[in-house]
Amino acid sequence: MAEMTLVEAVNLALAYEMKADKSVVVLGEDVGKNGGVFRATQGLLDKFGPDRVRDTPLAESMIAGISIGMAAAGLKPVAEFQFMGFLYPGYDQIVNHAARIRNRTRGHMTCPVVFRTPYGCGIRSPEHHSESTEAVLAHIPGLRVVIPSSPKRAYGLLLASIRDPDPVIFLEPSRLYRWAKQDVIDDGKALPLDTCFTLRVGTDVTLVTWGAMVKETLAAADLLSQNGVSAEVIDVATIKPLDIDTIIASVEKTGRCVIIHEAAKTGGVGADISALVAERALLSLRAPVQRITGYDTIVPYAKMEKYYLPNEHQIVEAVTNIMEFA
Amino acid sequence: MEIVAKFEVPYYQYLNHEGNVVADLPAFAKDTQELIKLYRLMVLNRIFDTKAIALQRTGKIGTYPSTRGQEGVFVGVGAGMAKDDIFVPYYRDVGILVQRGVKFSDILLYWGGDERGNCFASAKNNFPYSVPVGSQPLHAAGVATALKIRKEKHAVLTVTGDGGTSEGDFYEAMNVAGVWKLPVVFVVSNNQWAISVPRSEQTAAQTLAQKAIAAGFAGEQVDGNDVIAVRDRTEVAMKKAREQNEPTLLEIISYRQSDHTTADDASRYEAKGTRETHWAHEPIMRLKKYLEKLGVWDDKKEESLQTECAAEIEKTVADYLQTEPATVESLFDYLYEKLPKIYEEQRDQLIQLGGQSHG
């Protein structure tokens, strides 16, 4: 057991699975000698050699497409897009091929690939390095979209993603990469995909979130408890496919639901969760569902990103308002 | 068997690293005032670069990509363009932008994390930066198409890094430029690294210049440490684009005398001593040696140039540091010509919350 950051836990899971399964191959821009720009693949080249840890030429469509071919041919590629804002050249390959090769071949061929990428704002990066466009991936049938929000979940969920027989987009919140350390046991135990994690049990309101906003949501839950409001905090973790049952069960208990995400509001995953809660738990609701999200703007450059990110006070205010609703 | 195609890739250099003339100089290079202008610009850019890195270290700007060792490339290309030509940059081409009306303080504004540093409002013939690697050559081809349709006698120039030549968009831009005979020049700034990946791992092709051959037009290599060669070959290629609608690829070779950006640590992948070996070829010393040999440069002139350039950069830094912060609502002001009604509420909320960020 060792104390480590989220990015170190990603590294640990990669090393574990590469050792356990010779078909796992890591590829991407600067993942070799440099160990990835965030050091997620640090040390892997020395341990596993250049056949299995491959620096690619600078081309994301190639990274996506070659991974699909490798996966269909029996390997388990774990490919890195350097930042989410640079995944898009690979989007055609992901949507038209990775997501549907099983379906197109009636299950004869599969695509057990993991596409990892750092995402989100809040680390004062340059333009295009702060995207939170998970919804454009979660929208695609055939994909899994998994987002860890702690070192332990990064380790367990990445192992599960690599072992999963279908394509997984693994989004790593760069704002949490080096935020809080946790003890992680390197025992190779995966955590379940397609399952929410209830981080805090409560009775008055259900706070639903994922990724880096888990940080502000937990802080808001602390503030709320000082005001005598008991918040249940759910980390969705796999945003596609949704574990809606856990969310519905919680809302049936609390009667209130606030969804918090960093991505722009319109067409965000929060809209889907809100619709499902309305469809399935309307009669349990004591107040309208609320969404606290990033604005419907381009993610601003570093100087203004603090105004873009939702904060814990906005969450507290939204909860306080609906507590008064009924 | 018969050979159906053969090709050649020329290499251009006028001044070698000892400052000796090795080929017939182009006309402008016979005017020492022109050479001193180029020299001054390279010195100014290097002083700016050192200052920008210092500002990053003290938190006054964010991540910044150094141009150290590449002054010959960007100063030479900028000098080879005409004012009415259109420039489509990537992100490291400061030395071109500042010759085209962009202020050094704007460049600090951009890397300081302020959108206003990307608008180049006072320098209209320049596109904004392009951080998504390899995407901008297509825009250059598009601009060239517009110029051609309107029969305007200007040309377009765009810069891509050596790594960027691996992106599909780069090939697609060259391909359409070849088929449509577009007035565009593709500059590849080959600084021999794409972050940690060396040029040899981007392509098995012997040169990057030869990629133009597959698109049906000429490609050439230019010594990027020889600012005379860079300016000359840019001028020739731009003229060919303007007058004959003939694209060109210029692979301009230098060496990245820095980490990729201030967020990078090249000691993880760059062999010790490599930078130092390449330093013998850096562009500023080379031209200085030549100017000294011509008897038009001496220590006194050097000293006063250094002082004058340092003062100019100090002033631009002061301008940057005194820039009033943008308004929070500017997040919404440029999304659409008119903000759709549904977003007005969000804009109001942002203004109301503007004072209580948690940053």
Ligand SMILES: Cc1ncc(C[n+]2csc(CCOP(=O)(O)OP(=O)(O)O)c2C)c(N)n1
């Ligand atoms: C599409 C895309 N992929 C990845 C990146 C991250 N990235 C930024 S610069 C860079 C290397 C670029 O190298 P090169 O094209 O040689 O230009 P240089 O920075 O060396 O001038 C990479 C991989 C990006 N900005 N855009």
Ligand SMILES: [Mg+2]
């Ligand atoms: Mg390069």
